[in-house]
Amino acid sequence: MTFKPVIQEINSSDYNEDSGLYQFVVTLTNQAKCRLFFSKDPEWKITAVNRLLNIPCPVCRKDYYCNCMSKYAAEFEQQMLETNRLP
Numbered sequence: 001m002t003f004k005p006v007i008q009e010i011n012s013s014d015y016n017e018d019s020g021l022y023q024f025v026v027t028l029t030n031q032a033k034c035r036l037f038f039s040k041d042p043e044w045k046i047t048a049v050n051r052l053l054n055i056p057c058p059v060c061r062k063d064y065y066c067n068c069m070s071k072y073a074a075e076f077e078q079q080m081l082e083t084n085r086l087p
Ligand SMILES: [Zn+2]
Pocket: 057, 058, 059, 060, 061, 062, 066, 067, 068, 069
């Protein structure tokens, strides 16, 4: 089965003035949580995806850090843009 992340909820956001990075914690439909890092210069662009460790990775099933979600950065970026939730 091919994994496709679907953002269900955007839980919180933070902005770091020094780095110019915006952070969003999102919950996917499979309940996995990820922290998304965005820059705005001037277009929104995703710079990193970190999976939070609330459930095992939906792709590799590890319950510790892995890089699987980074492969879906473009998907996350597109979905965040479509929600119109970016400040
Ligand atoms: Zn993984």
